[in-house]
Amino acid sequence: MAANDVLTRDQIDTELAALPDWTLGLGALRTVLKCPTSASALDLFAAIGALAQTANHHPDVDWRYDHLFVTLTSHDAGSKVSARDTSLAGAISARAKEAGAVARPELLHTVEIAIDTDDADAIADTWQTALGYRTAADGALVDPFGRGPSVWFQKTSTPNDNRFHLDVTVPYSQSARTLSGLESAGASLDHGAAPRFVVATDVQGNRLCVCTEKGRDA
Incomplete structure (x- = not known):
């Protein structure tokens, strides 16, 4: 197929109904597969290849x-x-089942670094040079090998004194547990943009956002 086979959000949701091992997050399908042993994980890795x-x-x-x-x-x-x-996801899930692997969606946490700024152009080159990243279509800086967290610039005319925060994307189905844990740890939660994201502030005023696929485009 060519690059014109992109799915809409509704089409992705329909496909995911038949792919229970997988979830949508940050423009990708994601899963975690727990195998019976380390050796069987390597065998499954080879099978996926x-x-x-x-x-x-x-x-x-x-x-x-x-x-x-x-x-x-x-x-x-x-x-x-x-x-x-979605086609490859289905094939991977079938092979994982044969290998005795089970999906562990609660382990899916994808981290991004956000920087509040009123002038992203003034600082983007500095971060790109230091990290060796490339610039994505939306202006974020991404690791070309997918190893490090992405860095994106949150446009604001009134940056906080602490301009850094982490965006942690988890499956919506797992988000309640994460948010409950944050409250137990003493964080205050702002649900104003939920379920797309919830802003958590620790007892010293540092912030992070717990993000989900709900309310986001594909």
């Missing part, structure tokens, strides 16, 4: 002992979810 070669569409796979963190997106379509991604 073979599926990717056959499909000529390659996911990002991070092996951590008996866990595989898998991300699927179509870079040639502007890092959007396409029919190729």
Whole structure:
């Protein structure tokens, strides 16, 4: 397929209803697969590689002992979810089931660094040079190998004294547990933009946002 097979948000939601191992986050399909052993995780890793070669569409796979963190997106379509991604996701899930792997969506946490600024152009080159990142279509700085967290610039005419905050994207289905844990840890929560994101402020005034796929475009 060509890069014109990008799916709409409604189409993605329909596909995900048949892909219970997967969730949408930051323009990608994501899952965590826990395997019976480290060796079986490596075998599944190899099987995913073979599926990717056959499909000529390659996911990002991070092996951590008996866990595989898998991300699927179509870079040639502007890092959007396409029919190729949902097709490969289904094939990976089938192979994972054969390998005795189980999905662990509660482990999905994707971190971005946000910088409040009234002039992103004045500082973007500094961060891009230091990190060796590339500039994405939306102006964010992204690791070309997907290893480090993205950095994006939040336009505001009144930046806070503390201009940095983390955006932590979790599946909506897991967000209540995360938010409850934050409250138990003493953080105050601002639900004004929920479920898209909730602003958490710790007892010293530092902020982070817990983000979900709800209310976001594909």
